[in-house]
Amino acid sequence: MPRILSGQFVAAVLLSFLALALALATALARGADPLPSWSDGTAKARVLDFVQAVTDASGKGYVAAPERIAVFDNDGTLWSEQPAYFQLLFALDRVRVLASQHPQWQSQQPFKAALEGDMKALASFGEKGLLELIMATHAGMTTAEFEAVVRDWIASARHPIFNRLYTDLVYQPMLELLAFLRENGFKTYIVSGGGIEFMRPWVERVYGVPPEQVIGSSIRTRYEVREGKPVIVRLAEIDFIDDKAGKPIGIHRFIGRRPIAAFGNSDGDFQMLEWVTSQPGRTLGLIVHHDDGAREFAYNRRSHIGKLDRGLDEAATRGWVLLSIKADWNKVYPSFSR
């Protein structure tokens, strides 16, 4: 029966090829570098080793998937924060748009500095000053209206130095890290001093982090029924500042369990890293050090924005990874370089 034998032979050959292709694909997938924009070195090795340890069911460092929670600061950790927090630049744009309705802003701080574009004066008002600007420029607006304003801005506004969309200034190595952690069963959260409603409209598209996994600073809101339709109105009162000791508070409030990995870049992230890494079991704390003035920005102890002082001094003794953008990342932005 040559025809049948021939058919069996063809089938066997096809099956062999299929098996070979599958084996190859699996080997390639296993061998592929999950963090190609990270240069070989201590930082990359520590990250890979941590993920290996907590996912190895037979090892001492194993952590069950539901407990694999990783928290990321946003400004200076997932995207750039120079020459100012991008949310501050957003607020300045809003101040300009709304200034004609508020003549008193010409002489009233921090609005005066905002209209004059005096970044140094503005920085001196700190995170709280930024929140004041945001509140004043968005009070009385519904959450849906605010979301539309943010969506418009993020899709069109351009960074003053790079003349690029702000979302082009996310860090490619961190996109890879977020994806790698999720592939390994982690739930990735953003824990930012920035406004929670400023981030939620775009972080899912850009970082793959859904709105319910975003923790941030917030203003108070009020539920109202307008002509039979319920709305949530944004009020001109600070509700919560998700910075410094506020970060572990926010994490506890929103997540209700202790993450095992934390990524930050400034002293505003110190307590978050402290909270995450001061518990039994395997944990990872990592600080992004902005030391690459050529490809990004170089700043640390004396910066108004993203000041890193205590973190630089204590990272080693606390066992935190101090990542050098210059040495540890071979690529900074996904689609362009400075």
Added chain:
Amino acid sequence: MPRILSGQFVAAVLLSFLALALALATALARGADPLPSWSDGTAKARVLDFVQAVTDASGKGYVAAPERIAVFDNDGTLWSEQPAYFQLLFALDRVRVLASQHPQWQSQQPFKAALEGDMKALASFGEKGLLELIMATHAGMTTAEFEAVVRDWIASARHPIFNRLYTDLVYQPMLELLAFLRENGFKTYIVSGGGIEFMRPWVERVYGVPPEQVIGSSIRTRYEVREGKPVIVRLAEIDFIDDKAGKPIGIHRFIGRRPIAAFGNSDGDFQMLEWVTSQPGRTLGLIVHHDDGAREFAYNRRSHIGKLDRGLDEAATRGWVLLSIKADWNKVYPSFSR
């Protein structure tokens, strides 16, 4: 070649049986009732129809999986709330335990009523009175210490009427509904007037809802480093009451997107249902009406606990399902009946 033919024949028969078994298993799985404790009727049909509509990718009512968020009140919706909110009974137990350290409680309300077990007087202090009791009985404790107290209590305390663990008083039909929604790509959240930290230690085990999907009332906390170890301390100040108009506020704060299904039982859930069902696209609002004094408890318009008045009047015009425990549930509790 009879042996080869025979081998092929046996293989063919085995394969046929396998195919048949698979087809049968699939048919059984499809035909199995996902809500066996729900009696046939409008409530069950509306729930099944809603889930079918939002998961049918070819239909007009389709909702992408990340937007499939369902919110559940807890007291009176997922478990019983009579003769008092179980968290109030927990607080009373704590008042008794701590009374010797606080002699002034003998004459100070709401502690006096608590020590006297005067439930009617206590109910008159409302949700806020309950929160005052909780704050006073837990102030100065760390979140980890409080969690341990809750875990001990929920594992040992018994319902005053049924002499059962409180977690035995969850509703079997709602356990089925939670599982059914999750099988259909829903993320299920609890949105309760009860304390967020009172629920988180046990709801994952009992309802399959992880701590990060619990929204509730809260007291303020403070981050502190004690002998080099960070802790979060619970303060005697109300932070947020997640009831009535607070529910949509809490949903917006924690989730940041609008759920498409809401389940409640009292007027405290009114605004949550209103918020969820006042949007374009397919939504579901459902109110559990406690009308079964034989198997559970019968109460509505005049109850101190779980008052349902406006919801009874407006459910029909708002298109909300008014579920009758008596008619729509053929089983109430998972492991016993009254």
